[in-house]
Amino acid sequence: MNGISIQNVSKSFGKKQALSDISLRIPAGSIFGLIGPSGCGKTTLVKIVCGLLKQNSGQIEILGTELPSLSIAEKTGYMAQSAALYPNLTGRENLSFFGRLYGLTGNELRDRISYVTSLVGLEDDIDIRTENYSGGMNQRLSLATALIHDPAVLILDEPTVGIDPVLRHEIWDELHDLAKKGVTILITTHVMDEAEKCDSLAMLRDGKVLATGSSETLIRKAGAKDSEQAFIAFGTQLSKPHSEDLAEHNKQKGELK
């Protein structure tokens, strides 16, 4: 079964075409990486998969159910780029709030909180307010909130930014464990050694999929030595000046608001 199936999805903000005719199939229990330069449409695609944006055309199915669907929202965990937390609540209160939104209560909620807390290594700081957290701690707690309800599908938008290499390694181990248990993971990144840890990748640019496949496939397709070079090769070919790219990105951000 497909964990996530994206069929011919297009999305535009006004005149700006953010995504054009994207089709991707992500098997259940695999880790799929979206890579590409800033403004390529990664976040837009992720938001559509989370049901936060509606595509102009095309279809999204998660675990065989077409979006939008509240029952799918319940099975999906989402971690946004910014660590979206309540600064004047403690880590535990944040987790408890999001857990309850996903229907967790009582013992189950308590067990999940202690499980995800130890997973992201925040046991000692879980009862202090997140306004006192460092950037990395916020990021870890944000990941914990995405995992709190044991989702079948996990959507992570640049999850390991600001997390130190040791913890990053542990989190990736955990992601692989989750995938083995059947969790489908869609992850965006522009750290190439992380991209290499994904089962398969899609390279996005200007809202289009340039290439899909494992990191080896992408390196081969780009004729590059390593994934870093492949990224640069895909990023610069059929290239527009970077400044124009940035302007479009900003415009898109503006329209998102």
Add this chain to the structure above:
Amino acid sequence: MKIRTLALRIFTQLRHDRRTMALVLLAPILVLGLLYLVLSANDSTSTIVLGKAPSFIARELKKQDDIKLKIIAPDGGSWNKHEQTTSKAALKKAIDDNSAAAALTMRKKDMKVKLYLDGSDAGTAAKISAVTGKILQEKAAKSQKQLMRQLPVSLQTQPRIDPSLDVVYIYGNESGDIFDNYGAALIGIIVFFFVFLLAGINFLTERISGTLEKMLASPIRRYEIVFGYTLGFSILALVQTALVTLFAIYVIGLKVAGSIWLVFLINLLTAICALTLGILLSSLANSEFQMMQFIPVIVIPQVFLCGMFRLSGGWDIAGHLVPLYYTNNALQDVILRGRGLSDIWMEVLVLLGFSIIFIAANITTLRKERGW
């Protein structure tokens, strides 16, 4: 269930945020207390400079006790028959020297009174002008009566006309100061202002920080978000309303002629209206500062339109468009006139109607944020 979760979270957040709690609970009391001091300050001493004037004026002015008058005559106030009035320049100087509010002088030959007023304090000036006018009128009436008595009896057959004023207070009483009149409206305005701002900024923060997005990614329904917020802030508004109302009644001494529970009800409905409007407008703001910009646009015009002040040119009717107009009407009916629910049900319904419209608009607005 999720509504409760959301309301509880808001409550926890507020509990942790002592400063905001203090602002919400104590600032209204501070503002209301200061307004009371301003509006009830009507017994300050005003000084009147007396130029040339007959002794009865000095006597009558001294009798006034609602305004305490000090009478300072530059040259003893002696009033010789052929003397002219004291010059304007001399009186102006006397006003300046004594920080007096007014100066009075009278010409004997035609009994012409000149009253010079320091109009920079319009309220005091009007009061002095009225008091002086009354004294002169009473004197004139007395003189007329004396004149009548001196007439031959044959001419006294027609009924005597004794002009007199009989004052009966239907609502309120003579001892009520201006605060009693404005207090009712002020309670509503204060509740509206603080709840509007707090709920608006809170929801805006949620929008900016991405937590709203995170909520929308969860299996929560849009109406659950709006109702959760309404419930959470209603609890806060209830506490605030209780504090403001109790402070107004027991500390300031506002007289509530009707049921205090109706005052609570009206204030709670006003708060719900304010918070749903605040949440709605927060979607038009990109920063806390932009939220503050709604104060002169949304809150202050309502203060003028709510019926606390009379507007010229029939503009009073514009008040019917703003929620605070109905709050003010209902509060005045209950607090000043002691009326019950059967008299204010219309206002209650309109306030509810406003809230329902704002809630519906909020649910629709959230559709844009979620995409479905």
